[in-house]
Amino acid sequence: MPSIRLLHLTFAGADREKAQVVFDPRLTVIYGASDTGKSFVTEAIDYMLGARKLSLIPEAEGYSQILLGLELPDGSVITLVRGPQSSRVGVFNADVRDLVYRAPDFELSVSTRGSNNLSRYLLDRLGLEGALIATNDTGGTKLLGFRDLLHLCLVSETRMVSKVSPVLRSTGTSGQTAHKSVLKLLLTGRGEPAADARPNASQRRLQKGKIGLLDQLVLDVQRQLDPQGGNEGELAEQLRRLLGHQDTIALSLREITSRHAEAVARRAGLAVTLGQYDQRLAEIDDLLGRFGLLRSQYESDLARLAMVSEAGGLLGYFRTGACVFCGADPVHQTAGHDLQETTALHAAVTAENTKTHHLLSDLHLTIDDLRIQREELAGQREQSVAQSDQVDLEIARIEEELRPVENQAAEAMTARSRIEKELGLHQRIQELEEVRAGLVADGAVPGGRPTGSIPAGTVAAFDRAIERTLEAWQVRLHSVSYDQYAAELFVGDRARAGHGKGMRAVLHAAFAVSLTDYCLDKEHPHPGFVILDSPMVTYRQPGAARRTDDENLPDSVSDYFYRDLFHRFTGQAIIVENSDPPADIVQGAQVYMFSRDPHDHRFGFFPVGAAAPGGDVGEN
CATH class of the missing domain: 3.40.50.300 (P-loop containing nucleotide triphosphate hydrolases)
Structure with a gap:
């Protein structure tokens, strides 16, 4: 440049x-x-x-x-x-x-x-x-x-x-x-x-040809006009009213789309909540399955302990020789030895049985608590599903409401384009007529023309x-x-x-x-x-x-x-x-x-000492 x-x-x-x-x-x-x-x-x-x-x-x-x-x-x-x-x-x-x-x-x-x-x-x-x-x-x-x-x-x-x-x-x-x-x-x-001089005969003939061409261009543009479109003033008034109508449609569109966006946001939030519920329910179901297996194990252990307790008292009556409880030979066994060992076994079985019963009781409480939680979560999930269904219906209603407004907006835009095109054609005709008028004036003005x-x-x-x-x-x-x-x-x-x-x-x-x-x-x-x-x-x-x-x-x-x-x-x-x-x-x-201070940055445009003694540096 x-x-x-x-x-x-x-x-x-x-x-x-x-x-x-x-x-x-x-x-x-x-x-x-x-x-x-x-x-x-x-x-x-x-x-x-x-x-x-x-x-x-x-x-x-x-x-x-x-x-x-x-x-x-x-x-x-x-x-x-x-x-x-x-x-x-x-x-x-x-x-x-x-x-x-x-x-x-x-x-x-x-x-x-x-x-x-x-x-x-x-x-x-x-x-x-x-x-x-x-x-x-x-x-x-x-x-x-x-x-x-x-x-x-x-x-x-x-x-x-x-x-x-x-x-x-x-x-x-x-x-x-x-x-x-x-x-x-x-x-x-x-x-x-x-500045142009007065046109000569040749220039006037040329201008006449230009005027004829402009007349033809005006006719061509006029043929493009819609016969039912009205004159320029009517078109301008139509455009004014249409612009006002478009503003009304735009307000409706903004209001409806705002409600639609809010509903979609709520639906998205509910979808996230439902996902969280499903995840938590799956976790609880997994825990209940694992705790059920553990409960079966505890019940099996209790059954085996009962069997051992019942069988332990009979073992000393039907066998002689080494002690079935401690393995001592008969020579080392004392009087009442079988009763002592049977009592020790019974005490051990009783202690293990008591402990297992406590564990099983705690497990039952945990399982019951998980089942209560699952029921509550299932209920809450059902409520969220119902809310989600309601929001889906609301979104569908809003989209039904939005569709005709969008159609109106499209129709208004089409009408606006048509009117603006018609006005553009009228403007083009006016410009061509102004050029024609200028050519006509140039043939009569002896000197220059006014500044544009x-x-x-x-x-x-x-x-x-x-x-x-x-x-x-x-x-x-x-x-x-x-x-x-x-x-x-x-x-x-x-x-x-x-x-x-x-x-x-x-x-x-x-x-x-x-x-x-x-x-x-x-x-x-x-x-x-x-x-x-x-x-x-x-x-x-x-x-x-x-x-x-x-x-x-x-x-x-x-x-x-x-x-x-x-x-x-x-x-x-x-x-x-x-x-x-x-x-x-x-x-x-x-x-x-x-600066006025010669030791601070630069004294001025001229070096320090350039001024005559007592002289001023100058303006601003």
């Missing part, structure tokens, strides 16, 4: 330490206390780009050359060199950043007269050589000058808060048509056509660009629009000039940034940079408390302003401010802090 990038601004002189700021391709911030030469940087750039004079400050004494490095749209680098009081600009086809003694590759004049001047040179590089802008409403034109573009992207502190529109240079009527025409050129990418306005669609797109910029800066406004006839920016029904200086400055900055973004995005010619002096005037100077002049400007707008320029802005931004930028911008962008 055709644009210019600023590389550096340098003041050089014999036996003088050069003063220089280097510009970042995206964002450069120069901030600090007042009277440190910040605004002097802006004025010096303006001077190097064609301003007639530069108000020097005492620190500039002894500097004989001012150098401005530029990268041109084709990628080549040049350096403009100009003396503090000179009307000639030397051009070096190289990046020069120090005092230069050799002759320049060529020289240009800052005067706009003649062809060998700085304005023509820069416009030629931007692809705007020979572009015309309107000077009046009767077809008068003149060549575009680079200064006509520069005032839209280099904004001084005075102009930033001025009540004069960002498009205009003064409140007077002189030159307003030209200023509006410059904005039209940037937004449309086209200059004004040269910016297409409404282009103005609307530019309005949206400004609104997006302000939204990115967190400036809360209802609507912003540019009135091309009044050349004024409006917030709602209130002109920019009717706001306080804080809001005027923010709106002016947003206008300049959005214009640059819009042109670069559309690949329209534009210098490609913005230089804004004090766009955030509502903010404190270092050490002062924050304040705002407008409720729509929160304290954080300054931070969002810098971050938007650094991360999103497609051009090059140079910002001169008093307040500190956020810490992340200080780390990422090219930032200069000018």
Whole structure:
């Protein structure tokens, strides 16, 4: 895209330490206390780009050359060199950043007269050589000058808060048509056509043929119209009523779909609950099965213990020899030995039987508790199943209710498309008739034709660009629009000039940034940079408390302003401010802090000691 990038601004002189700021391709911030030469940087750039004079400050004494490095749209680098009081600009086809003694590759004049001047040179590089802008409403034109573009992207502190529109240079009527025409050129990418002379006979015959062709096109479009569709006014009224009907349908759809979503959410919740019930019931059934096996084992153990108890008393009566209980031989057995051993066995069997009975009793209690839990869970699951069935019925009813409303919405959309198509055809016929009327008028008008306005669609797109910029800066406004006839920016029904200086400055900055973004995005010619002096005037100077002049400007707008320029802005931004930028911008962008303290950051634009004793550093 055709644009210019600023590389550096340098003041050089014999036996003088050069003063220089280097510009970042995206964002450069120069901030600090007042009277440190910040605004002097802006004025010096303006001077190097064609301003007639530069108000020097005492620190500039002894500097004989001012150098401005530029990268041109084709990628080549040049350096403009100009003396503090000179009307000639030397051009070096190289990046020069120090005092230069050799002759320049060529020289240009800052005067706009003649062809060998700085304005023509820069416009030629931007692809705007020979572009015309309107000077009046009767077809008068003149060549575009680079200064006509520069005032839209280099904004001084005075102009930033001025009540004069960002498009205009003064409140007077002189030159307003030209200023509006410059904005039209940037937004449309086209200059004004040269004034036509009275058409000759051949041209009139050509125009007659064009008129005949337009008449045929009008007939062709009229054949596409629905005979039952009505005229343009009736169609517009139908569309108005249809849009109201669509709004009603949309409300019904939102209400029904909201109920449907709520029912589906409830059904999903019930499905999760049923799954949990099924899982728990399966776990209980598994436990009951395992405990049933354990109960059978306990009952079998008790049966065996009873059998042992009964058989133990008989074993000593039917056998002689070794003791059946302890294995002692008869010689070692004492009187009543069989009775003693039988008693010991009985005691052991009785103890084991008692223990097993206790375990079986506890198991019965556990099994009973699990069965109670299962019954409760089964009951709860049945309730959830019933609720789920009810929700399924509700969803089905809502879907039945939704279906005709969806059909109505589809029918309304079809009808809207048909009406809008009919209105589009009527609009096309009107456009063709306007072109025809223009051709007829051209045959009777001896000179030029009135300057055309910016297409409404282009103005609307530019309005949206400004609104997006302000939204990115967190400036809360209802609507912003540019009135091309009044050349004024409006917030709602209130002109920019009717706001306080804080809001005027923010709106002016947003206008300049959005214009640059819009042109670069559309690949329209534009210098490609913005230089804004004090766009955030509502903010404190270092050490002062924050304040705002407008409720729509929160304290954080300054931070969002810098971050938007650094991360999103497609051009090059140079910002001169008093307040500190956020810490992340200080780390990422090219930032200069000018301080009154020579030991704190940078003293000012000129090195310490450049000023004469007792001299002031200059403005802001």
